[in-house]
Amino acid sequence: MARVLIVAPHPDDEVLGCGGSIAMHAEAGHEVAIAFLTSGEHGGSAEADDLGTRREREAVDAAAALGVRSDRLRFLRFPDGGIDPYDCDQFGVVLEVLRESRPDLLYLPHPKDGSFDHEAAFALCWRAAQMAGSSNYPQCGSPHWVSTILGYEVWTPITQPALLRDIAPVVERKLAALGRYRTQTVGAKGAGQSTLVGPACMHLTGFRGASTTGGHREAFTVLRLREVIV
Ligand SMILES: [Zn+2]
Numbered sequence: 001m002a003r004v005l006i007v008a009p010h011p012d013d014e015v016l017g018c019g020g021s022i023a024m025h026a027e028a029g030h031e032v033a034i035a036f037l038t039s040g041e042h043g044g045s046a047e048a049d050d051l052g053t054r055r056e057r058e059a060v061d062a063a064a065a066l067g068v069r070s071d072r073l074r075f076l077r078f079p080d081g082g083i084d085p086y087d088c089d090q091f092g093v094v095l096e097v098l099r100e101s102r103p104d105l106l107y108l109p110h111p112k113d114g115s116f117d118h119e120a121a122f123a124l125c126w127r128a129a130q131m132a133g134s135s136n137y138p139q140c141g142s143p144h145w146v147s148t149i150l151g152y153e154v155w156t157p158i159t160q161p162a163l164l165r166d167i168a169p170v171v172e173r174k175l176a177a178l179g180r181y182r183t184q185t186v187g188a189k190g191a192g193q194s195t196l197v198g199p200a201c202m203h204l205t206g207f208r209g210a211s212t213t214g215g216h217r218e219a220f221t222v223l224r225l226r227e228v229i230v
Contacts, residue, residue: 002030005103007094009083009121010040011059012181016201017152018107019066019174020167020218026067027170033072033101034063037094037121038080044183052080054183061180065173081116085123092140094128099141110151110158110221118154126223147226153219157204161219164208168215175202 004025008014014022014034025032036059041052060070074097078090085091098106108125109118131137133145150163167174178198179185185198208217 002028002105003101003103004030004032004105004107005098005101006032006034006107007109007121007125008034008036009109009115009117010038010043010080011036011055012040012062012178012184012197013109013118013154014059014107015062015066015174015177015181016197017109017154018150018218018220019062019177020170020205020216021107021152021165022063022068023066023170023173023177024165024167031072032068033074033103034059034068035074035076035094035097035101037076037078037083037090037124038117039075039077040080042080046183051183052077055181058181058183062177065177065180083117083120083124085120085127087124090124091128092137094125095131095137095140098128098132098146099144102144103146104148104226106146106149107220108149108151108223110153110156111223112156113151113154114156115154122151129224147224149222149224151221151223153204158219158221160221161208162222163220164212164217165220166209166213166215167205167218168209171202171205171216174205 006014039052040055109122111122205216208219209215
């Protein structure tokens, strides 16, 4: 059975970037896991402790809407705004997650996704993925080579996507999962960038569809690919 791991800098990035793909993997019977680097405790007006806890609960609900069980979620609780690819402790934790979950397919924010945490998350996870297949750091588990890595888009559209996955069959489930993040809606945050996150996300997948064959698609950059069949 294929194993799939999604890394999200904050709870909701996994849905925004690849929620449709997550639902399709789950439907296909793949073993899907999600690791949240931070709990997004500074992503709203509530007290940080409370907001982080609430967003974790929302992440559980959103994952359920996509067909992913709660015991497949890992909350690493790095500081929101403090993801650091040079932090050896964070690096070690991500390396452990990769070697424990042993994914065949790994989803990360793409390298130029325009948010400090997202770019830092890519750099941190890329560093860990580069090391995961080696025998270095034996205290972080046994070596595992991650054969395929895709970069998803949240805040900065990918200039030249290499993969455009048709998510039309599950687009409503992606929208439903987004709706589980109540702390990130208009009522919770007031006017601001979050106000249009849901519709904007759908517009982006719609745009990706329009640029190909219609419908809705999620776009990815291919960072590593196991093989190409020609
Ligand atoms: Zn984020």
